[in-house]
Amino acid sequence: MKLLEFLKRERRKSASVAKERLQIIVAHQRSQRGQPDYMPMLERELLEVIRRYVHVDDDAIQISLDSEDNCSVLELNVTLPRS
């Protein structure tokens, strides 16, 4: 069984791995496109503030800015560890 999996993995072409990885990273890049330059900094600082109170991981914070008709909404999602 293990051998079969090994052979299967061997047969997977590197180009399809490349494509898959690119699709993910490009989608991520695009989600950040057009957002203000201060966003990465804001994200870091918010994380610092939260960390003064609870310990959270780097990827426990998700921040996004959505534009609606005449206002923008800053959405902040923080996953807190179970205490």
Next chain:
Amino acid sequence: MAKIIVVTSGKGGVGKTTSAAAISTGLALRGKKTVVIDFDVGLRNLDLIMGCERRVVYDLVNVIQGEAVLNQALIRDKRVENLFILPASQTRDKDALTQEGVAKILEKLREDFDYILCDSPAGIERGAQLAMYFADEAIVVTNPEVSSVRDSDRILGLLASKTRRAEQGEDPIKEHLLVTRYNPERVTSGDMLTLDDIREILAINLLGLIPESDAVLRASNQGVPVTHDISSDAGQAYSDTVSRLLGEDMPLRFHELQRKGLLSRMFGGGRR
């Protein structure tokens, strides 16, 4: 009024200068009065690829700083009529390039040229942003390789936000994809991204596909843009690319594996 086209990529070494030289040569060969500008201040190379490195007297920065007039800095191509090269400075620091200075030069060139090609430096710093800032169209040069495709996507983001057209809310820059160093053999064996993969990810209009070719190195060795090598695959592919840029409908070539004939198999006729 000239059309301003930036040749850009983000990543270095993908063929920007080769492409800028080949496409500007192709445009001039079709009778379009063309100037190609090297924006890579500090690391100029377009002059070498165009074969005019020993005729450089004044450069872009000299003109911006008023040490020479534009006509003194423009180098007339030896081979094609209607083709001019504006070299980058080799020694100055990058801050010598200013947006106002570049604007003034382009404004002047616009009056007597049909096409202005801006050969961008690699990266997304000042030089690259200035090369794209005033563009009407952009040729994004991409290799079938992950880092190149990713960087091209970054460049598309900048084209859509950090350019004059974007800032002034005009029609967006027309973006073209130019895939270079494509190797159908490796694509067939599954170890190179296919043209369709790249098109799907970047989702912009395909302008051309240049196969990986010995002719490109041969051309740069000699300082003769590869468009002049009309018997070579790369030369023909660039010529097709120029036709498409001029609005002609050209079928795509060199993207599929060519079956070797008996003769070439016997005599080992390599890629020309």
